């Protein structure tokens with residue numbers, strides 16, 4: 001008897017949570033009119049209610065046709081990295097309303113046959129803003145889109161690009177599966193942290209993506225070929241870098257960080273990250289320009305020092321504490337002050353050390 005009661009209580013809690021999530025997830029503008037529609041229906045105002053229903057459906061149709069209805073966002077200006085390659089360097093702190101969710105590096109390269117966009121943006125509004133800037137720079141259409149990994153700021157803007165007609169979308173197979181599985185959670189998290197209005201129209205379009213495991217070459221016209229490469233697990237289990245040999249440039253995604261502190265998530269595998277990074281250094285010529293996942297564009301040497309350098313430093317420091325019989329308390333106290341000026345240091349460094357400790361000693365995340 002008691003068990004049944006507990007079950008039904010649990011069930012009503014789940015139903016209540018689900019309906020709250022649905023309200024939160026809905027587009028605020030449209031959902032306001034949907035409430036109005038219900039009120040009219042209850043008041044027996046069927047003729048006005050029909051008008052409102054038509055209006056709601058029109059707005060939804062327009063939103064889908066244009067990918068996003070609203071103003072351009074006041075995002076940081078484009079940075080020119082090399083001929084025909086630009087990036088919108090995002091904020092180096094956590095995603096929040098002040099940066100509209102732009103805390104990674106969406107960018108693009110202009111080729112003979114069209115424009116290749118790297119990273120969809122954290123919401124359709126960022127995607128729209130980037131698109132307007134592309135249009136002011138070239139008459140060529142956006143023909144390709146690739147995303148760096150399974151994170152919200154890589155993927156949530158993808159439905160915008162689908163809605164405006166981009167048909168060649170690429171992602172690593174693991175990243176695509178991971179984003180598909182976690183779509184509801186990721187959209188909800190970014191909606192709450194950044195903005196329901198900006199994130200509300202994002203849809204899961206993972207079924208439109210062409211996926212690859214290790215690498216994939218794409219002909220971009222004019223005799224040029226670019227390559228999508230997954231150097232291996234690391235910051236996320238699956239990732240993609242976009243290598244453009246003709247421009248001596250790589251969009252490295254979250255394989256490479258510059259300036260900003262590295263952040264480890266439960267799915268991050270730092271041992272794998274070091275191997276993947278060494279493979280990256282071996283594969284890509286030393287004179288290649290690097291657009292990192294976070295931070296400003298740089299060169300191969302700097303990116304290596306900033307990323308692999310930190311990973312190696314932390315591993316060495318943690319191993320030393322473990323060898324001396326130290327526990328989590330001592331791990332958290334590891335002196336990382338050499339990195340204290342890097343953005344999000346305070347929010348990440350202790351967790352980073354504990355993360356490495358758990359990887360090395362088999363603890364749960």
Ligand SMILES: [Zn+2]
Pocket residue numbers: 104151153254293
């Ligand atoms: Zn990222």
